[in-house]
Amino acid sequence: MSVNMMEVKNIEKSFGVGEKKLQVLSNVSFRVKKGEIVTLFGKSGCGKSTLLNIIGGFEKAEKGSVLHNGEPVIKPTKSCVMLFQQINLLPWRTVLKNVELGLEGEKSPADKQRERVIDALKLVGLETSLDKFPHELSGGMQQRVAIARALAIQPDVILMDEPFAALDSFNRYNLQQELLRIQEKKNTTIVLVTHDIDEAVYLSDRVMVMGSHPGRIQKEIAITQMKPRDRTHGDFQYFRRKILDEFQLSTERIAPEYNI
Ligand SMILES: Nc1ncnc2c1ncn2[C@@H]1O[C@H](COP(=O)(O)OP(=O)(O)OP(=O)(O)O)[C@@H](O)[C@H]1O
Numbered sequence: 001m002s003v004n005m006m007e008v009k010n011i012e013k014s015f016g017v018g019e020k021k022l023q024v025l026s027n028v029s030f031r032v033k034k035g036e037i038v039t040l041f042g043k044s045g046c047g048k049s050t051l052l053n054i055i056g057g058f059e060k061a062e063k064g065s066v067l068h069n070g071e072p073v074i075k076p077t078k079s080c081v082m083l084f085q086q087i088n089l090l091p092w093r094t095v096l097k098n099v100e101l102g103l104e105g106e107k108s109p110a111d112k113q114r115e116r117v118i119d120a121l122k123l124v125g126l127e128t129s130l131d132k133f134p135h136e137l138s139g140g141m142q143q144r145v146a147i148a149r150a151l152a153i154q155p156d157v158i159l160m161d162e163p164f165a166a167l168d169s170f171n172r173y174n175l176q177q178e179l180l181r182i183q184e185k186k187n188t189t190i191v192l193v194t195h196d197i198d199e200a201v202y203l204s205d206r207v208m209v210m211g212s213h214p215g216r217i218q219k220e221i222a223i224t225q226m227k228p229r230d231r232t233h234g235d236f237q238y239f240r241r242k243i244l245d246e247f248q249l250s251t252e253r254i255a256p257e258y259n260i
Helices: 048-055 095-103 110-123 139-152 169-186 197-203 234-245
Strands: 004-015 022-033 037-042 063-068 080-084 157-161 189-194 206-211 216-222
Touching: 004 048, 004 189, 022 048, 022 063, 022 189, 022 216, 037 048, 037 197, 048 157, 048 189, 080 139, 095 110, 095 139, 110 139, 110 169, 139 169, 169 197, 189 197, 197 234, 216 234
Parallel strands: 037 189, 037 206, 080 157, 157 189
Antiparallel strands: 004 022, 004 063, 206 216
């Protein structure tokens, strides 16, 4: 049975006051089931990050609510962690110590915490780099450390705000593949923000295409191609085009067999 992990209900959000008031989100609602990867996809400025911040409890909505496991989200918690594009590792701490940082303040025994940290670093393939410092790692490896830090916390949900945007395409493809492997193993629920269409199609179970001014859910597209997905397969191109069509950016006609 599928369970709703996150429920976003009728979110409204504006910034500024008076004449300078800007409505950023209007009537945004959707649900995320346990183990799903749901992507918020839209043009720059359509409110993706604002929405993700509201889901994570970093920002307050004016109206509406976010429920995590049926409980209202009113502040950030360790059961829903955010992974940013800016990696935010502490340069004076080793890989091991950077990942341990996520567990600081927890009351569980130190040996159990260490076990979780090592497990998370094994999952991202960095178990042989425990004593390295961030400056000794590539950008891709640094983002792996950040992913391990999030995984070690063992959250129900990971929120990702363009986590791979700063990486070159080889590192990006590699990490996307890794993320799927880890996500499948742990059945982690992920809400991802991206404006990279390939990333959206490669990773998502569902893509929430957002319209702008104000930001809203324009269309929900289920990506039904089997994972792991072949980026060159016709099905991949079909879903790519289906998303592009929402922005009138597709020049090719959809193959007749896909017409509904
Ligand atoms: N704290 C803030 N104060 C005032 N306006 C803000 C604030 N945060 C965001 N905005 C405005 O809200 C709108 C949506 O911003 P947001 O960052 O959520 O969009 P986005 O879709 O994530 O954009 P991008 O893809 O470029 O990161 C923008 O017009 C932005 O200028």
